[in-house]
Amino acid sequence: MNYQALYRVYRPQAFSDVVGQKHVTKTLRNAIQKEKQSHAYLFNGPRGTGKTSIAKIFAKAINCTVNTDGEPCNECAICTGITKGTNSDVIEIDAASNNGVDEIRNIRDKVKYAPSESKFKVYIIDEVHMLTTGAFNALLKTLEEPPSHAIFILATTEPHKIPPTIISRCQRFDFKAINTGEIEERLAYVAIEQGIEYEQDALAFIAHVSEGGMRDALSIMDQAIAFGDGHLSLEHALNVTGSVDKAALNALFNDIVEQDVKRAFTRYHEFIASGKEVNRLVNDMIYFIRDAIVAKTIEQNDEEHALNQIDLNAMYKMIDCINDTLVSMRFAINQNVHIEILIVKLSELVSSSSSTNNQSAQVSNTTSSAVEAKIKHLEEQINQLSQGGQLQKTKPTESKHSVSRKQSKHVFSIRQIERVLDHANRDDLNLLKEKWKAVIEAVKEKEQRALVSLLLNSEPVAASEDHVLVKFDEDIHCEIVNKDDEKRNHIETIVCEIVDKTVKVVGVPNSQWLEVRQQYIQSKKANQSGSEAGKEEEKPEETDIVKKAQELFGKDTVHVTDE
Incomplete structure (x- = not known):
């Protein structure tokens, strides 16, 4: 006897042999026991889940002469005939190759004749979604009112392609992927x-x-x-x-995490040379990252796993990147190029993720060190008071100013601030003050945590047509905005979206703002008074300077004193 494939040898011959699909087999067995079977069924679900096998078992069970509990005996002449495919009353049709109107009309003409050796005629139409529109229309009336001796079983993997008029005339069973x-x-x-x-x-x-x-x-x-x-x-x-085992995948991702792209390329080409299949490799990579996400979520991290130290957001982006590559590969001539580009992209994702984490850690460390310094200074003051002494105001003040002067060289630029103040006006400042909360909310919505921490304790203090001067409570935040072009560009883009104007952001620390503002007023006053020849015109010019300062900073914040 010729060799038969395992899936043919071990095809289920009774409902009890079917793996999974208990919701289908139990319902059909109960219907057969109570003789309440329908005239039409629709079996839909993934390939290889037992649709056609259950249809044949159902045909045997309703025609079996000695069935018990809705199961076929598989020993009588009818059961053995259906199993071998020699029973003329069970007709199996492949709709993929018999999808025309003529084939369905042939069924319609023959269905009215009584079965020759069985109780019921059973028509099993496989891949029924392949029928043409005309064929469906020809089947419609017969399916709605078939003879009492006829039962139709339609099987498909794509039920959405079947007309609703056909589906509504059938009992529908949804087959599931087997566990x-x-x-x-x-x-x-x-x-x-x-x-x-x-x-x-x-x-x-x-x-x-x-x-x-x-x-x-x-x-x-x-x-x-x-x-x-x-x-x-x-x-x-x-x-x-053509799959890759987990150890080899782990080694590939180790190369990606270590940003050794050359070694990752070499390892990938070794996979291909050993006969690994490209699409299967990409799917294996997705499952590999998925397992890492699950392990990190349930806190069962494997220290030897290549992605053990990668955060969840980076892994989500990695899966998105791989999915994009899968889409591109469908239309690609050379798939190897896409995989090589994917390796580079994944390496860059890991690099950007680690740099972001390091930067946020650095900012938090700087902030914590500043807080510790303040606490230490307060403790010293409390100790002085407890000893009955007076606070030494001169030294701390001098040291504070000296430190701030040293910081001012790195934290902000006097020239940039003067450039903003030279063209500043009250209308633009009021507009930005009104919209500043909206700017912070927009940053929160975009989930840019680093920018949220920067802008949380900030406010505009001066603005012109194309610049805005923003005051920051923390000197480190001011320095980041002035020096980090990427973060500043993000802020400027969001401000532009909110106020509908393109502006450049300049930062100034809160600890220096009053001093900078006073120096700017005095320098403008000196410049204008020096350019005037007569003393009689000094007073009006001085009045103009005061008005200008009040327009920029508000009447409540500007005080005129006689020297």
């Missing part, structure tokens, strides 16, 4: 029946890559057994499917 544990148990049973030595890891891997299809699982197992000359191992299963 990997159930597939693994069935594969173990088949291996024992065939007398084949196997590794449990191989069965688990085959159940995983079959994606819920029992037929696919048995086909892969059959191929792996042939490759291993009667022995089933994980290595054999990996070779026949």
Whole structure:
């Protein structure tokens, strides 16, 4: 006898043999026991999940002469005839190759004749979504009111392509992808029946890559057994499917995390040279990252895992990047180029993620050190007071000014601030003050945490048509805005979206703002008074300077004193 594939040998012959789909088998068995079967059924679900097998078992069960509890006996003439395909009352049609109107009309003409040897005529139409519109219309009336001896079973993997008028005339059963544990148990049973030595890891891997299809699982197992000359191992299963084992994937991602792109390229080309399949490799990479996300979420991190130190946001972006590559590969001539670009992108993602984390850690360390310095200074003052002494105001003040002068060289630019103040006006300042909360809210919505921490304790203090001077409570925040072009550009873009004007942001620390403002007023006053020849015009000019200062900074903040 010729060799038969495992999925044909171990095709279910009774409802009890079906793996998974208990919601379908139980319903059909109960209907047969109570003789309340419908005239039309629609079986839809993924490939290899038992749609056609259950249809044949159902045909046997309703025609079996000695069925018990809705199960066929598989011994009577009718059951054996249906199993062998010799029973003329069970007609199986492939709609992929018989999808025209003429084929359906032929069914419609013959369905009215009584069955020759069975109780019911059963028409099993596989891949029914392939029928043409005319064929569906020809089937419609027959499906609605068939003869009492006829039952139609329609099977499909794409129910959305079937007209609603057909679906509404059928009892619909949705077949589900089979659980990997159930597939693994069935594969173990088949291996024992065939007398084949196997590794449990191989069965688990085959159940995983079959994606819920029992037929696919048995086909892969059959191929792996042939490759291993009667022995089933994980290595054999990996070779026949073109997959990469977890250790090799972990090594590839280690190269990516360490940003050794050259070594990652070499390792990838070794995979291809050993016969690994490109699409399968990309899918394996997605599952590898997915496992890392799950492990980090449930706090069961594996220290040896390549992505153990990568944060969740970076891994989400990595999966998005891989999915984009999968889409591009569908239309690609050379898939290797896309994978190489993917490796570079993943390496850059890891690099940007680590640099962002380091920068935020640096900012937090700087802030904490400043807080510690303030606490220490307060403790010294409390100690002085407790000893009955007076606070030494001169030294701390001098040291504070000297420190601020040193910082001012790095924190902000006097020239930039003067450039803003030279053209500043009250209208633009009022507009930005009104919209500043909206700017901070917009930053929060975009989930840019670093910018939120910068802008949280800030406010505009002067503005012109194309510049805004922003005061920051913390000197370090001011320095970041003035020196980090990327963050400043982000802020300027958001400000532009809110106020509908393109402006440049200049930062000034709160500790220096009053002093800077006073120096600016005095310098303008000196310049204007020096340029005047007569003393009589000094007073009006001085009045103009005061008005200008009041317009810029407000009447409440500007006080005129006689020297």
